[in-house]
Amino acid sequence: MSSRDRILAKLNAAPVLPKAVPDIASWYATHRFEETTAEKVARFRGCIEFAHAEVYAVTQATWPQKLCEVLNTKQIEKLLVAPATPHGQRATEVLTETGITFRAYDQSIEAWREEMFHDVPASLTGARGAIAETGTLVLWPDADEPRLMSLLPPVHIVLIDVNTIHNTFYEMMQSEGWSGSLPTNALLISGPSKTADIQVTLAYGAHGPKELIVLLMGEAS
Amino acid sequence: MSDHALSFMPSEGFRARSKEVVENPFLRKSFRGAMDFLINKRVTQFPSAEELETLRTLGEQIRQYNLANLPSLLVQLEDSLTRNGIKVHWAETPDEANAIILGICQAHSAKLMVKGKSMVSEEIELNHACEAAGIEAMESDMGEYIVQLAGEKPSHIIMPAIHKTKEEIATLFHEKVEGVDYTDNVDELIQIGRRVLREKFLVADIGLSGVNFAVAETGTLCLVENEGNGRLSTTAPPVHIAITGIEKIVEKLDHVPPLLSLLTRSATGQNISTYFNMISGPRKADEKDGPTEMHLVLLDNGRTQAYADEELRKTLQCIRCGACMNHCPVYTRVGGHAYGTTYPGPIGKIISPHMLGLEATKTMATASTLCGACGEVCPVKIPIPELLMRLREESFSEPHANPAMRGQGAGYSRLITMVWQGWALVYRSPMLYGTYSWLASRFNWLTPSNQGPWTTVRVPLKPAPKRLRDLLKDKS
Ligand code: SF4
Numbered sequence: 001m002s003s004r005d006r007i008l009a010k011l012n013a014a015p016v017l018p019k020a021v022p023d024i025a026s027w028y029a030t031h032r033f034e035e036t037t038a039e040k041v042a043r044f045r046g047c048i049e050f051a052h053a054e055v056y057a058v059t060q061a062t063w064p065q066k067l068c069e070v071l072n073t074k075q076i077e078k079l080l081v082a083p084a085t086p087h088g089q090r091a092t093e094v095l096t097e098t099g100i101t102f103r104a105y106d107q108s109i110e111a112w113r114e115e116m117f118h119d120v121p122a123s124l125t126g127a128r129g130a131i132a133e134t135g136t137l138v139l140w141p142d143a144d145e146p147r148l149m150s151l152l153p154p155v156h157i158v159l160i161d162v163n164t165i166h167n168t169f170y171e172m173m174q175s176e177g178w179s180g181s182l183p184t185n186a187l188l189i190s191g192p193s194k195t196a197d198i199q200v201t202l203a204y205g206a207h208g209p210k211e212l213i214v215l216l217m218g219e220a221s
Numbered sequence: 222m223s224d225h226a227l228s229f230m231p232s233e234g235f236r237a238r239s240k241e242v243v244e245n246p247f248l249r250k251s252f253r254g255a256m257d258f259l260i261n262k263r264v265t266q267f268p269s270a271e272e273l274e275t276l277r278t279l280g281e282q283i284r285q286y287n288l289a290n291l292p293s294l295l296v297q298l299e300d301s302l303t304r305n306g307i308k309v310h311w312a313e314t315p316d317e318a319n320a321i322i323l324g325i326c327q328a329h330s331a332k333l334m335v336k337g338k339s340m341v342s343e344e345i346e347l348n349h350a351c352e353a354a355g356i357e358a359m360e361s362d363m364g365e366y367i368v369q370l371a372g373e374k375p376s377h378i379i380m381p382a383i384h385k386t387k388e389e390i391a392t393l394f395h396e397k398v399e400g401v402d403y404t405d406n407v408d409e410l411i412q413i414g415r416r417v418l419r420e421k422f423l424v425a426d427i428g429l430s431g432v433n434f435a436v437a438e439t440g441t442l443c444l445v446e447n448e449g450n451g452r453l454s455t456t457a458p459p460v461h462i463a464i465t466g467i468e469k470i471v472e473k474l475d476h477v478p479p480l481l482s483l484l485t486r487s488a489t490g491q492n493i494s495t496y497f498n499m500i501s502g503p504r505k506a507d508e509k510d511g512p513t514e515m516h517l518v519l520l521d522n523g524r525t526q527a528y529a530d531e532e533l534r535k536t537l538q539c540i541r542c543g544a545c546m547n548h549c550p551v552y553t554r555v556g557g558h559a560y561g562t563t564y565p566g567p568i569g570k571i572i573s574p575h576m577l578g579l580e581a582t583k584t585m586a587t588a589s590t591l592c593g594a595c596g597e598v599c600p601v602k603i604p605i606p607e608l609l610m611r612l613r614e615e616s617f618s619e620p621h622a623n624p625a626m627r628g629q630g631a632g633y634s635r636l637i638t639m640v641w642q643g644w645a646l647v648y649r650s651p652m653l654y655g656t657y658s659w660l661a662s663r664f665n666w667l668t669p670s671n672q673g674p675w676t677t678v679r680v681p682l683k684p685a686p687k688r689l690r691d692l693l694k695d696k697s
Contacts, residue, residue: 007311010528011467011528012292014529019288020282146511179439184501187452187497187498192495194495200254201387206448
């Protein structure tokens, strides 16, 4: 018998009383309420700002300009972009005019590991959606916009459409049918990387981005 | 490798180790301070008592439902993970788990493993096994990194280095990390850790992580963290190995949001952690990063023993939030190291006997005042005080056939049992009790003034010269 078989045999031998299927839907129905987009935006913003993210209200037309402004204020000279995404494409066009260089994530990490680990000060990614309840960005990295983009650069800039904000994590995975379509890596990000491991003193930029900047697209400015 | 089981002698040293902490005002202050901080943060996360109560009930139902279906869910998880390209391994013992992990490392000629936070890897003492095999195992969670650098063990499951002051850490970094000047600025210390560990992430051959929830229907491993080291450990190296106890499984993806909410709010008083990382497979052919190979090790190590008993099974509902420790008056005073086990505090007291046997843990369940705080805050409603009573029973009752636990009766003493039986007899019979109390009050001058540890800080216990019943009689 293998370890697998022995473990399963022991578990199967246990007399187990059946338990009812948990009714998660009705808990959410009675404890979390539908909100208007404006209310969700306000809640999302309040939470993620509390977690130390910088949030800027932008529109479809103004976000590239805000992006440049942010990069200039922070004196960032190079931005990592995903050129195959619409926002990555747009960013490259705008950056070319301003003189800020951009680096495209267009080859596998093995080809440029050193540079990615040491020499990429900032990145721009999109987000699939957000969660108002907890001030959370939801990213589904893929071939065009890989996992490490939102992790290694010290500054991570995220573009998010306010119409994709959901009330709760539960609502989002239900309405989008996540259980049948998860990517290799799905991420919830709710602020810059942080730790309180030394004497419960909060410090940012533990291993991931020190700064998280959210361009909130569609919010009335 | 089997000798590392011997290093666990929790019951032996508990007294001595806890004395050390109790007599160290510095440590007492840092534990008290940190626990108060966590207690207050948790409270602010649950403003509505009704919401907390109903959510805890839901959490309990979710965990109990999944445990009730555990064997079939494990098979389903294995199928889903295999479909997703993740190789599943099963281990009954720590040695077996270590052998599996070392086998994977050796197949890749690995020299360096970076580790995200994983209590199960502490449970199997993976770092020792790696060292013995010539593989460097590097902790990357800041707290774990500090503890490893100091050659110590975590003292709290969520905050591993809670027993150290920033000055101690400053000295540690100055002495152990090359080219680092003394600084006790917390931001600077964290940046030093970041720099050192990023170089390790750059070149590591293997990334190791724990698992907070494993979703059977989708074949997804979920990780909760704030630092990003968990994400790095599972993304940067070419091979990712995850290890988890067999109980951390849920059937449906929609079981995750309530448990996640309970976990982060109970643990650190955050409405959510900075990162929630859901991994459902290695890098696909067209993807540009992520590990190209993934493994999951499912560990038993005594969990099947807890599973076999309807009451003890509740131990496995645990989502490792640490709230029971934060609220435990014993833990707060003696700290995490006193227990001598991987999992300290109330959860440690109820889970360790299954892992190590009652022989080595027979008195652990007695290190409790039974105040009930742990059971009250547990987000999945584990009746910890009841389980502590049950474990005392298992430890100290006369050894019998077909025991529910390994080491049942390890603390049995015929004399003590007889004393208690006599006590029960006296206290059940009005006549015997009357005679006994009459004698005690008349001969109270016979009670010794030195009553061992009791009288080192208190006045001696002495029966009153007149019993309550005598006083009442005098009155009427
Ligand atoms: S026993 Fe309950 S309170 Fe303690 S760590 Fe586990 S889930 Fe948290």
